[in-house]
Amino acid sequence: xxxxxxxxxxxxxxxxxxxxxxxxxxxNHDAMYWYRQxxxxxxxxxxxxxxVNDFQKGDIAEGYSVSREKKESFPLTVTSAQKNPTAFxxxxxxxxxxxxxxxHFGDGTRLSIL
Amino acid sequence: xxxxxxxPSTLSVQEGDSAVIKCTYSDSASNYFPWYKxxxxxxxxxxxxxxxxxxxxxxxxIAVTLNKTAKHFSLHITETQPEDSAVYFCxxxxxxxxxxxxTSLTVIP
Numbered sequence: 665x666x667x668x669x670x671x672x673x674x675x676x677x678x679x680x681x682x683x684x685x686x687x688x689x690x691x692n693h694d695a696m697y698w699y700r701q702x703x704x705x706x707x708x709x710x711x712x713x714x715x716v717n718d719f720q721k722g723d724i725a726e727g728y729s730v731s732r733e734k735k736e737s738f739p740l741t742v743t744s745a746q747k748n749p750t751a752f753x754x755x756x757x758x759x760x761x762x763x764x765x766x767x768h769f770g771d772g773t774r775l776s777i778l
Numbered sequence: 779x780x781x782x783x784x785x786p787s788t789l790s791v792q793e794g795d796s797a798v799i800k801c802t803y804s805d806s807a808s809n810y811f812p813w814y815k816x817x818x819x820x821x822x823x824x825x826x827x828x829x830x831x832x833x834x835x836x837x838x839x840i841a842v843t844l845n846k847t848a849k850h851f852s853l854h855i856t857e858t859q860p861e862d863s864a865v866y867f868c869x870x871x872x873x874x875x876x877x878x879x880x881t882s883l884t885v886i887p
Contacts, residue, residue, distance in 0.1 A: 668821075697875075706782065706877035707822075722874070723779075754821050764810035764829065764871055769813060769821035 666708045668770035670755050673774045677742065677749060684742045685771045687755035694760050696765060700724060701752040710753075713738055713747035714760075742775060750777050780805040780880060782870050784878025792886050797855045798882045801868035806851065810871040811851045815864045816880075822867055826853070858885045 668689045677683045689696065695714045699707040709722030713732040718742025732738055738757075742749045753773045758765040781804040790798050801811075809830040814822035823886045828835045828851065835842050839858075844851040851870075855862055863885045868878040 670821075675844075704879060706784075706879045707875075708877075709874060712874070748842075756821075766812055766824050766827060767875060768824065771821045772820070 666678035666744065668755055668757055668768060670753075670770035670773050672773060673771070675773055676778045678774060679745045680776050682720070682741055682743050683775065685742070685753055685755075685775070687738045687740065687770060688736055689738075689755075689757045689770075690736060691759075692735075692767055693755055693768075695758045695765070696732070697730070697756040697758075698722075698738070698740045699728065699754045699756065701772075707754060710740065723745075749775055751775060779807060780870055780872055780874075782876045782878045784867065784868050784881060786881060787879065788882045788884075790886060793860060795812045795819060795858055797853075797883055797885075799856055799866055799868070799883075800850060801852070801870070801878050802848075802850045803870040803876070804871050805812040805870070806846075806849070808870040808872040808876075812869050812871070812875075813840075813845050813853050814867045814869070816867065817864045823882045825866075833844070835878060842886050855883075858883075860885050881884070 671686045697712040699711040711730040713719035729741045755770045757761040758767045812827035816822040841854040855876045865880045
């Protein structure tokens with residue numbers, strides 16, 4: 665079955681540590697996205713990529729970094745500069761970079777501070 | 779940028795009743811309006827969507843209506859079942875997706 669796989673499901677970060685969240689899709693989608701979800705808030709866009717080797721900042725990119733070396737993969741690094749990283753992180757993909765395409769989501773990674 | 783407001787934040791209905799969730803948006807350039815269902819510990823799942831050239835769309839017990847003039851759109855679930863209990867998000871898409879803050883729906887058996 666095609667889909668989006670996020671790993672790990674739970675992740676703990678120590679002070680001053682960078683952590684990387686994995687996102688892999690086998691839907692042959694061109695565009696991929698990272699969102700942050702906090703209780704009582706909607707999803708907020710961190711980064712997105714419409715094509716391999718290209719990505720753009722979303723609304724809350726500070727303290728995060730991404731790479732897009734392969735079409736299937738879009739890892740997100742939460743750096744030590746992100747002072748409030750505790751959240752549920754969701755990866756999504758869509759067929760094209762056009763905004764009116766449905767986005768398909770993975771099951772998320774919950775990041776907590778130790 | 780776009781501002782999407784979603785109401786109510788929580789909704790409880792008796793099994794078999796209808797549920798309505800409403801969203802408003804601010805950017806007239808938004809032209810795509812998906813609805814997502816999110817169960818606990820899972821990612822959002824697309825349940826229905828509508829584009830700006832359509833006023834209403836229906837898929838079995840789920841329907842969405844769009845009023846572009848008033849900039850609001852609504853999700854209607856009829857004959858609700860306990861498995862409909864989840865958090866529902868609306869979104870408006872222009873140059874990117876903007877999500878509402880979610881509605882926690884509880885269907886009471």
